[in-house]
Amino acid sequence: MELSAPVADDARLAVLESYGILDTPPEQAFDDVVKLVTQLLHAPIAVVNLIARGRQWFKSEVGLGVREMPLDDSICKFALLEESRMVVPDTLNDPRFSCNPLVTGAPGLRFYAGQVLKTRDGVPLGTLCVLDMAPRPEGLTAQQEFALATLGQQVMSQIELRKALVDQQALIAQQASAQAALRQADRKKDEFLAMLAHELRNPLAPITSAAAILSNFKFDEAMVRRASTIISRQASHMTSLIDDLLDVSRVTRGKVELELVELDIKDVIADAVEQVRPLVERHGHTLDLQLAPGQAIVSGDRKRLVQVVANLLSNAAKYTPDGGRIEVALETGPDTVAFTVRDNGIGMTPELIGHAFELFSQGAQGLDRSQGGLGIGLALVKSLVQLHGGSVGAESAGSGMGSTFHLTLPLAAPSAPRREARRGGPDDGQAPALRVGIVDDNQDAAVTLALFLETSGHTVTVAHSAGAALAALPAFAPDVCLLDIGLPDMNGFELARALHGSGGAARPVLIAVTGYAQDKDRDAALAAGFDDLLAKPVSLDTLNTVLARIGLGHGPRQGTAPALTRLPAG
Structure with missing residues (x-):
């Protein structure tokens, strides 16, 4: 039975x-x-x-x-x-x-x-x-x-x-493990904040010194150019640090919007190599490229994929002693493209490999700290690669044995029509002369931005409060208004609505300028009647391109419906 x-x-x-x-x-x-x-x-x-x-x-x-x-x-x-x-x-x-x-x-x-x-x-x-x-x-x-x-x-x-x-007992062990993880995360956070403060202070010293030089009336033209170059370079470095932080925040919260186009991954590698070439040459590294013949077409966001490859290359350069060797290989299969970066640098322990792609995870900091950076590049790489449907991994034979990073992306469907990412056009470049109103309670920021626009041929007026702007702008009749959001007497959203209601034959193009550039901030700007939003610190090249398009009639103009665009932050 x-x-x-x-x-x-x-x-x-x-x-x-x-x-x-x-x-x-x-x-x-x-x-x-x-x-x-x-x-x-x-x-x-x-x-x-x-x-x-x-x-x-x-x-x-x-x-x-x-x-x-x-x-x-x-x-x-x-x-x-x-x-x-x-x-x-x-x-x-x-x-x-x-x-x-x-x-x-x-x-x-x-x-x-x-x-x-x-x-x-x-x-x-x-x-x-x-x-x-x-x-x-x-x-x-x-x-x-x-x-x-x-x-x-x-x-x-x-x-x-x-x-x-x-x-x-299992619950107690689980709680103990969770508490240990929290302590570890708290320690990583403290280390990261300390390192972030260090990294943000570093550019301030040369900026302060260069500004002091420029404030001295006894200087020659060469000294001015040198001081200006220092300020520009260090300001760009600080902007890069902030952009990295914003990128990680957006990616980890799933707020990144990819602009997917058909592109050749070889072009991405070429752009990334050009970005990191100064770092490679400064360390005297040999860069060996071994790329499979033919095209390797993927569907991806060109800017983000260049960011991924550049991060892997710069990571190899930072963690490889001077005179090292970095090998880059690209192979294509039936459905995927495999990209490999191999170096003969300081290598990684098994424990470090297990945490290499975690946010705020730090390895040996000697070489990396000498180059700057926040050490969050690999976490960003992993998130961006996953958004593209790919995978990334690392391996090393141990300390002093070099490291290898593997990146795999799916190939685009053969039947899909190829559409290259836009890399410039006839509208890019110097903007036609416009009348620009600047409203910002930070007087230094407003004045320096006005000086830049005036040297570019624009006519500029500056106000440091919403009240002053409402009094001066109607008579000035600007083509474009750059409005700070965090004004003391009336925020930028309220000012935009007030300017819309002030009447007049021509409505200026309103561009929000703010340190907050998340989706909710863009939505709020659109609802308030803004046509564009730029994140602080404003990229002058980006601003010049925006003004050029407005001057050529390709942007939102007087009386047209707002059309908020998704511009790169900074």
């Missing part, structure tokens, strides 16, 4: 497995119960029997001398079909067991009584059973039934208690 499905189903076995009691060592609490039941029921054999998959396993036993037996010969498995207890006075008289080898052969079992062990949810796990080699036609007395039921409850209580203790 086969065991019915309800007893042998996977759900019951899964519950049994969840108790974690199978194949555990003997325990005194269970052994004591088994010894006691043999005395109370005057039986030579007693077992705590758990019915597992394909076997019956004994948590505790007296009189058998084994820990498990095959399920085929089990008597207990039939007890699981009962509500609470099964008693067989004479197994030879029961057709279910009359041919059982444990009955007809050794040890010659003739009597069986088993109390079902059920969970609180009523799932049967096994039995507390007693067996005898002599039949008992009278079965169990009422007192014996009570003893067997009570001790069965004790066994099940022990099983439940044991599981509760194991679960509690």
Whole structure:
């Protein structure tokens, strides 16, 4: 006779497995119960029997001398079909067991009584059973039934208690692990903030010194150019640091919008190489390019993919001592393109490889800190690659053995028409002369921006408050207004609405200039009537391009509906 499905189903076995009691060592609490039941029921054999998959396993036993037996010969498995207890006075008289080898052969079992062990949810796990080699036609007395039921409850209580203790220990371990992770994250945060402060202070020293030089009336033209170059370079470095932080924030929150086009990954590599070439040459590295022949067309955001490849190349350059070698390889397969960057630099330990792509994870900082940067490039790389449907990984033979980074991207579908990313056009370049109004309570920022626009041929007026802007701008009749959002008397959104309501024959193009350039800020700018939004610090090249398009009539102009564009931050 086969065991019915309800007893042998996977759900019951899964519950049994969840108790974690199978194949555990003997325990005194269970052994004591088994010894006691043999005395109370005057039986030579007693077992705590758990019915597992394909076997019956004994948590505790007296009189058998084994820990498990095959399920085929089990008597207990039939007890699981009962509500609470099964008693067989004479197994030879029961057709279910009359041919059982444990009955007809050794040890010659003739009597069986088993109390079902059920969970609180009523799932049967096994039995507390007693067996005898002599039949008992009278079965169990009422007192014996009570003893067997009570001790069965004790066994099940022990099983439940044991599981509760194991679960509690696992929870304590989990909490300890979580607390350790929080401490580690807090330590990484503190290290990152300290390093960020260091990185942001570094450019301030040369900027301050250069500004002091320019404030001295005894200087020549060469000195002015040199000081201006220093300020420009260090300001660009600070902007790059801030952009990296904003990029990581946007990517980790899923706020990045990719501009997917069909492009050749070789062009991406070429652009990235040009970006990092000064760093490579400064360290005297040899850069070896091994690119597979033919095109490798992928669907991706050109700017972001260049950012990914440049990060991998600059990472190799930073962590490779002077005079090292960096190898770049590109291979194409049927469906993917594989890009590899290999260096003979300081290498990575297995622990560092495991955390290399985590945010704020830092390795050896000697070489990297000498080059600057926030150490968040690899986290950004991983997120951007995943957004493109690809994968990235790292490997190293150990410290001092160099590192290898692998990047895989899916190839574009062959049937898809190719559309190259725009890399400039006739509208780019110097803007036609415009009348520009600047409103910013930061006087230094407003004046320096005005000086730049005036040297570019524009006519500029500056106001440092919303009230002053409302008084001066209507008479000035600007073509474009650059409005700071965080004004003291009236914010930029309110000022934009006020300018819209001030009347006049021509409405200027309104461009928000703000340190906040998230999607919600862009949406708020659009709702307030702005035509564009630029993030501080404003990229002068970007501003020049925007003004050029407005001057050539390709941007939103007087009286037209607002058309907020997604411009690059800074």
